[in-house]
Amino acid sequence: MGTADGDSTAVGARKRAARPRQGASMADVARIAGVSSQTVSRVSNGFPGVNEETRRQVLAAMRELGYRPNSAARALRRGEFRTLGVITFSLSTMGNIRTLEAIATSAAQHGYAVTLLPVAVPTQDEVNGAFSRLGELAVDAVIVIMEIHLLDAATVSLPPGVQVVVADSDAGDRYTVVDTDQAGGARDAVRHLLDLGHDTVWHLAGPEDSFAAQRRANAWRSTLAEAGAVPPPLVRGDWSAESGYRAGLRLAEQQDCTAVFAANDQMALGLLRALHERGRKVPDDVSVIGFDDIPESASFLPPLTTIHQDFAEVGRLCVEGVIGKMRQDGTAHGTTLVPTRLVQRRSTAPRPERRGGQDLSDSSVVGPEGGLQPPPVVER
Amino acid sequence: MGTADGDSTAVGARKRAARPRQGASMADVARIAGVSSQTVSRVSNGFPGVNEETRRQVLAAMRELGYRPNSAARALRRGEFRTLGVITFSLSTMGNIRTLEAIATSAAQHGYAVTLLPVAVPTQDEVNGAFSRLGELAVDAVIVIMEIHLLDAATVSLPPGVQVVVADSDAGDRYTVVDTDQAGGARDAVRHLLDLGHDTVWHLAGPEDSFAAQRRANAWRSTLAEAGAVPPPLVRGDWSAESGYRAGLRLAEQQDCTAVFAANDQMALGLLRALHERGRKVPDDVSVIGFDDIPESASFLPPLTTIHQDFAEVGRLCVEGVIGKMRQDGTAHGTTLVPTRLVQRRSTAPRPERRGGQDLSDSSVVGPEGGLQPPPVVER
DNA sequence: GCTCGTAATGTTTACGTAAACATGCGCTGG
DNA sequence: CCAGCGCATGTTTACGTAAACATTACGAGC
Numbered sequence A, B: 001m002g003t004a005d006g007d008s009t010a011v012g013a014r015k016r017a018a019r020p021r022q023g024a025s026m027a028d029v030a031r032i033a034g035v036s037s038q039t040v041s042r043v044s045n046g047f048p049g050v051n052e053e054t055r056r057q058v059l060a061a062m063r064e065l066g067y068r069p070n071s072a073a074r075a076l077r078r079g080e081f082r083t084l085g086v087i088t089f090s091l092s093t094m095g096n097i098r099t100l101e102a103i104a105t106s107a108a109q110h111g112y113a114v115t116l117l118p119v120a121v122p123t124q125d126e127v128n129g130a131f132s133r134l135g136e137l138a139v140d141a142v143i144v145i146m147e148i149h150l151l152d153a154a155t156v157s158l159p160p161g162v163q164v165v166v167a168d169s170d171a172g173d174r175y176t177v178v179d180t181d182q183a184g185g186a187r188d189a190v191r192h193l194l195d196l197g198h199d200t201v202w203h204l205a206g207p208e209d210s211f212a213a214q215r216r217a218n219a220w221r222s223t224l225a226e227a228g229a230v231p232p233p234l235v236r237g238d239w240s241a242e243s244g245y246r247a248g249l250r251l252a253e254q255q256d257c258t259a260v261f262a263a264n265d266q267m268a269l270g271l272l273r274a275l276h277e278r279g280r281k282v283p284d285d286v287s288v289i290g291f292d293d294i295p296e297s298a299s300f301l302p303p304l305t306t307i308h309q310d311f312a313e314v315g316r317l318c319v320e321g322v323i324g325k326m327r328q329d330g331t332a333h334g335t336t337l338v339p340t341r342l343v344q345r346r347s348t349a350p351r352p353e354r355r356g357g358q359d360l361s362d363s364s365v366v367g368p369e370g371g372l373q374p375p376p377v378v379e380r
Numbered sequence C: 001g002c003t004c005g006t007a008a009t010g011t012t013t014a015c016g017t018a019a020a021c022a023t024g025c026g027c028t029g030g
Numbered sequence D: 001c002c003a004g005c006g007c008a009t010g011t012t013t014a015c016g017t018a019a020a021c022a023t024t025a026c027g028a029g030c
Helices: A006-018 A026-033 A037-044 A052-065 A071-078 A094-109 A124-136 A148-152 A182-195 A211-226 A241-253 A265-277 A295-299 A311-327 B006-018 B026-033 B037-044 B052-065 B071-078 B094-109 B124-136 B148-152 B182-195 B211-226 B241-253 B265-277 B295-299 B311-327
Strands: A083-089 A113-119 A141-145 A163-167 A176-180 A202-205 A259-262 A287-289 A306-308 A335-338 A341-344 B083-089 B113-119 B141-145 B163-167 B176-180 B202-205 B259-262 B287-292 B305-308 B335-338 B341-344
Touching: A026 A037, A026 A052, A037 A052, A071 B071, A083 A094, A083 A124, A094 A113, A094 A141, A094 A311, A094 B113, A113 A124, A113 B094, A141 A311, A163 A311, A176 A182, A176 A311, A182 A211, A182 A259, A182 A287, A182 A306, A182 A341, A202 A211, A202 A241, A202 A265, A241 A265, A241 B295, A259 A265, A265 A287, A265 A295, A265 B295, A295 B241, A295 B265, A311 A335, B026 B037, B026 B052, B037 B052, B083 B094, B083 B124, B094 B113, B094 B141, B094 B311, B113 B124, B141 B311, B163 B311, B176 B182, B176 B311, B182 B211, B182 B259, B182 B287, B182 B305, B182 B341, B202 B211, B202 B241, B202 B265, B241 B265, B259 B265, B265 B287, B265 B295, B311 B335
Parallel strands: A083 A113, A083 A141, A141 A163, A163 A176, A176 A335, A202 A259, A259 A287, B083 B113, B083 B141, B141 B163, B163 B176, B176 B335, B202 B259, B259 B287, B287 B305
Antiparallel strands: A113 B113, A306 A341, B305 B341
């Protein structure tokens, strides 16, 4: 009879499968240890006022039963989840990933878990969807890693009490923002090339709708202007190595182009390939500098001089910022900039004309020493 | 008197800051809508048995109050969190990241959130730590993206009822595993080079303690053996482009080395640089094939022929596997292999001797058509 | 006209935890 | 010698939700 009724058995099985996870509760531990559940709670949370002997008994009972605090009950009681939500576009760019990783690590150190909210495609609908899902999600605060303009137009309001910090973006008066010092990095890149004697610097920019790309391009233009150099027409890419390659084919035709600042390392990679294919030697004929310092860039042909971004620091500051805001109902919005640093490898060299007509392959001239204000990292 | 006591005021403020997140509860909605909270619950969960008119009123009240279900209470009541935990080493490899992304996307589609559990360094202590933190975490199931041997030695037992699926690893009899068909991919890579006429194929392997590296190396060896080729000494790297470069400097000395299978694209990148620096032309003198098909590999010098891994599929299968196991108390362990595919670009070519002494740069010979069983993707 | 079934809604209860408050006990000081 | 204090521990309660059970109301069938 016990197994006769197929239907009810199936229901029973489903029930059993759905609910065996709840192992022991505080009450169970309390019973074994011969104390009240409140004492178990005190031990569990490391509160004072528990006799050492009692504490040992409770801990023993916990071990025996394999007790794990139920985080749902805990969250319900405390009113907080100890969880941070991270909204990000598909983890396509290295920068986002490294930032995310730093966020996760830093959050763990602060006793917070991290919940991922991927946005498949960067459309307004998707972003709105992510924000409304957020409402039901067990998160105390949110870190957004994305270009802000989509966020601005988001029609869904955040749940009350949920703090937000935005990484890698702009608009510091509306949200708290942590970002790499895009402008500073771009300025250093352009100055580095100018200091090497190049008359001007071409720019292979990122896509128009990216704030980061915009700010790098603006800094490029203004640094050239400050130096009295004539800005060449801007060349547009889309961050991908492939787009860098296509742009590079065009740049290779420009005989007066001796120095290029690529807005990221991937595009620089494609650029290097195009220049190589067209017989323009790097750095002898053309100097190339990138941005990001992805791990592979040290192995490009030639190893890429680039602007290093400290994504780990960005992530860390995001977490500390958002936790800080939670602690003291922070409402002040502002922007924190994380400095970059120039990593000098072998894709940049003095302007060709200066080095005379002979093909002097004196390698010491490759690493120029003079003219740089902040001491750059050479190789690594 | 109300504001006289500074201390109590401070406490009050802290309380207010710590607990305003709980907006409206079901009871609040119920009061506004003039129904019981149970009816609100029914509407909230889309259950039947609610009059259409009543439902509209409740929904209106929800909107008015900005009601959001409290996921902690919900989880406590239901006994499940609708959350998946993902344990992974620092997101250093592209494969892990892409897998993670696919997991997050797929989980969202199934109504699950994803919580990240980063393990800073791959030591036993760290892994144990992650697993014990897991116990307190609000997760129903876990996906582990890591080499399993550390998992094997993990002393911390998983909370009961928490299902596990392992990605990118081995040991299918102990856990449910989803992995790329490492062996198949490696076999295709080696066969591709043999079919091009190379006498044998060198292998630039990943680190010894990686199962993926082991399996690729084993498949390399056995494929050579099947073909009656003599396996050259194995060259060891550590996945990084830098290690590929160092290995490449050594390989460049081997005049009989005409074909190299690198265990990942990063090492292939370093290898290309070393060969270039030592004047060994790719693919004219040496053919190089990679593994992974990272986005940049199409822009290497030359564009890299490689084995494409479908990380998205791996992630998707992980999620579906783990959810399936939860649904029907699955205990059967097994391994699901995701097939790879050969992406033919320009870093592989027929063996030099076959092409005669003259430096014939006929490009049509670069893309060999014959001899491959599975139709490879050419370029992309 | 009464019972019965069904649809719509309400009431009670329990999930596991932890704050708030209550109890008991031993010791100190006047 | 006992008021009073402080420590260790116990009891009550509430967090928001949803299952289980209870209660209406109304119409069909006899």
